[in-house]
Amino acid sequence: MSLFDDDFYSSKVSRKAKRDLQSGHSRGNKWFSGVRNQKHLQLVILSSVTTVIVMTVLYGLIFGFNPSSKSSNLDLSARAVQASDHIRPAVVSIINEQKFSLGLNGGVLEQDSDEGGIYRETGVGSGVIVQKDKDYAYIVTNYHVVASAHRVKAVLTTGEQREAEVVGLDQITDLAVLKMKAAGIDQVAEIGDSSSLRAAEFVMAMGNPLGMGESITFGVVSVIRETVPVSLGQNGMLDWEQEVIRVDAAINQGNSGGPLVDLNGRVVGINSMKISNFGVESIGYAIPINNVMPIVGELIEQGYVSRAYLGVYMLDLQQYWNRQELDADGSDGEGSLSLPKEVYEGIIVLEALGPAKEAGLQYNDVIVKLDDTKVGSTRELRKYLYNHKRIGDSIVVHYYRGNELREATVTLGENIPEE
Known part of the structure; x- marks a missing residue:
């Protein structure tokens, strides 16, 4: 017999107690298992949501996602459609018309000719409306689209044709601006960066x-x-x-x-x-x-773009040498040049006007350097002139007259186009 002979203190467990304990343990297991499964489900859901959020943020960082942009949730095709719809009313077609003399073999007339004739379409292009005031809508197009036109028309997306007037031309950048009546023009293109x-x-x-x-x-x-x-x-x-x-x-x-x-x-x-x-x-x-x-x-x-003006009609020296090789008699329309043997590149002056003429440059002078920059072609001369010089600046022209290297200081003018 133990010291404590009652079941409360005894280490022994009665059969009834065992049955009750086993029954309670079984019920507890079911309850605990349900709680554990529920917590596991919540953890899975939370993990999935967190993963979606993290992936969305990473996508935005990589691809420029902008939550405030309505188009950010659109697919590529939908964005393209939306963008084209936005700008389409500002896009126009350009018709280049020239005046021809009457008759089956009628030729193109001079722009200031008073001779009777007929206008014919000689070219087509495109343009976009970028500015508007109370009177006119302004259209940007290419210089080469309208340069030779006697008359220009703009065709709206509605199919309406309107007379357009050339406001200004710039051959260097291949740009032109036209204007037409602003009445009925509601859309101006948005300019990007x-x-x-x-x-x-x-x-x-x-x-x-x-x-x-x-x-x-x-x-x-x-x-x-x-x-x-x-x-x-x-x-x-x-x-x-x-x-x-x-x-x-x-x-x-x-x-x-x-x-x-x-x-x-x-x-x-x-x-x-x-x-x-x-x-x-x-x-x-x-x-x-x-x-x-x-x-x-x-x-x-x-009506034009202001640029520094040197005042020379030019021909690349390399082009002259190429012509010399083709001419059997060794001469051409520019006349023969007498230059040092080491001079292979430069620009031949075909005619000196304005600032160049005032500084003493003459026909058949060969320009080889502007200030301290060598120039071997018309392209290089223009790049230096337009990118580094302004109207009124002085420029030192280094040139050959025959075998003699000379210098002339030219005060640059403004390239105001002729009417």
Whole structure:
């Protein structure tokens, strides 16, 4: 017998107590298991929600998610549709018309000719309305779209044709501004920021390709900033460089002058040209809108862009040597040059006007340096002049007259275009 002979203190457990304990333990297990399962479910749900939130934040950090933007939740196609709808009313087609003399073989008349004739469509292009006042809506297009036009028409997206007037032209940047009556024009394009573009960003080229009517092509920015040589005189001589955006969106004849648009419906460039050589696909170029708008302001204000003016008609010396090789008698229209053997590059003065003439430059002088910068071509001369000099500045021109190297100090004028 133990010291404590009652069940309360005894270490022994009665059968009844065992049965009661076992029964209670079973009921407790079921309750505890339910609680444990419920907590596990809550943990799974909380973990899933947390994962979704974290992934959303990471996606936003990587891809630029903006919770305040309505378009951030739209897919790519929907954003493109929304952007095109936003800008479409501001996009116009441009018709270039020239005046021809009457008759079956009638030729193009001079712009100031009083001779009777008939206007015919000779070219098509595109444009975009970027500014409006109470009287006029102003359209940006390319210089080459309207340069030879005797009369210009703008066609709205509604199909309405309106007479347009050339406000100003700039061949250097290949830009032009037109104006038409503002009545009934409700939409002006929103201007974007071309400096914020990124490679592989989606863009749309809008315009009037081949005169077929309104068109939209879709692609990406291939190169944010590229410099391409161009021929201002369309004569094969590369005498200028254009800063452009390269895109793979299709740009065809007639798209010129139309807007390059981002997926927010903002203009980030003006479609300008494409490479159409055999074997080349989807290489098009647009002028960055940040370069366009200052030019537009000057064209609207004064009809031309003010630049420093040297006053010379030029020919690349390298082009002269190429002609010499083709001429059997060793002479050409520019006359023979007598230069030191080491001079292979430079710019021949075909005619000196204004500031250059006043400083003493003459026909057949060969310019080789401006200030301390060597210049071997018309392109290099223009780049130095337009990028580093202002109207009224002095510039030291180093040139050869025959075998003698000379210098002349020229006070630069302003390139006011002739009427």
